[in-house]
Amino acid sequence: xxxxxxxxxxxxxxxxxxxxxxxxxxxxxxxxxxxxxxxxxxxxxxxxxxxxxxxxxxxxxxxxxxxxxxxxxxxxxxxxxxxxxxxxxxxxxxxxxxxxxxxxxxxxxxxxxx
Amino acid sequence: xxxxxxxxxxxxxxxxxxxxxxxxxxxxxxxxxxxxxxxxxxxxxxxxxxxxxxxxxxxxxxxxxxxxxxxxxxxxxxxxxxxxxxxxxxxxxxxxxxxxxxxxxxxxxxxxxx
Numbered sequence: 444x445x446x447x448x449x450x451x452x453x454x455x456x457x458x459x460x461x462x463x464x465x466x467x468x469x470x471x472x473x474x475x476x477x478x479x480x481x482x483x484x485x486x487x488x489x490x491x492x493x494x495x496x497x498x499x500x501x502x503x504x505x506x507x508x509x510x511x512x513x514x515x516x517x518x519x520x521x522x523x524x525x526x527x528x529x530x531x532x533x534x535x536x537x538x539x540x541x542x543x544x545x546x547x548x549x550x551x552x553x554x555x556x557x
Numbered sequence: 558x559x560x561x562x563x564x565x566x567x568x569x570x571x572x573x574x575x576x577x578x579x580x581x582x583x584x585x586x587x588x589x590x591x592x593x594x595x596x597x598x599x600x601x602x603x604x605x606x607x608x609x610x611x612x613x614x615x616x617x618x619x620x621x622x623x624x625x626x627x628x629x630x631x632x633x634x635x636x637x638x639x640x641x642x643x644x645x646x647x648x649x650x651x652x653x654x655x656x657x658x659x660x661x662x663x664x665x666x667x668x669x670x671x
Contacts, residue, residue: 542613
């Protein structure tokens with residue numbers, strides 16, 4: 444089972460607030476967990492990624508928290524800004540033979556109110 | 558500028574017609590991918606290619622075909638056998654597939670079939 448479950452489907456946050464998006468996975472063979480950010484009409488772009496042997500990774504206002512035993516990980520956006528309004532996807536990356544495949548969550552549409 | 562080009566941005570076709578979506582990259586990446594994105598869903602992998610003249614089916618390959626005659630190009634044909642072809646199609650590339658490499662996405666093509 445390669446499914447990645449993402450919640451919530453949509454999120455509205457006030458400017459300056461904290462946005463939290465959660466993901467859960469089933470396949471323990473995933474060995475990398477990236478988050479992608481997508482603006483309307485554009486392709487996704489890598490935001491931040493984490494390996495499962497690390498519990499937390501921070502880049503600027505964006506932090507991934509990773510709980511290997513619970514098979515869960517989350518994205519925290521501190522001091523959320525209107526420019527952060529976008530759709531966010533979590534993913535699990537896995538080696539498939541000599542190739543690698545990404546399995547994406549269903550996405551979270553974040554709206555940051557000014 | 559290095560990047561991925563997808564054309565056209567919008568494409569309209571009548572039911573029963575095959576249509577080919579273009580994807581070109583000048584990043585000198587070995588691996589290329591095609592994803593389909595539907596509203597409220599994550600990206601689903603259609604086909605991927607690790608090297609020229611080689612490609613593999615993804616999770617939803619039925620009704621699609623690809624070719625990889627040049628390193629820079631990975632066109633996707635949506636055939637009349639694809640039962641629900643209307644979607645946003647995204648092409649991506651990465652440096653390789655043996656280890657985790659970031660996937661870079663193009664701007665996408667929105668296909669509407671009526």
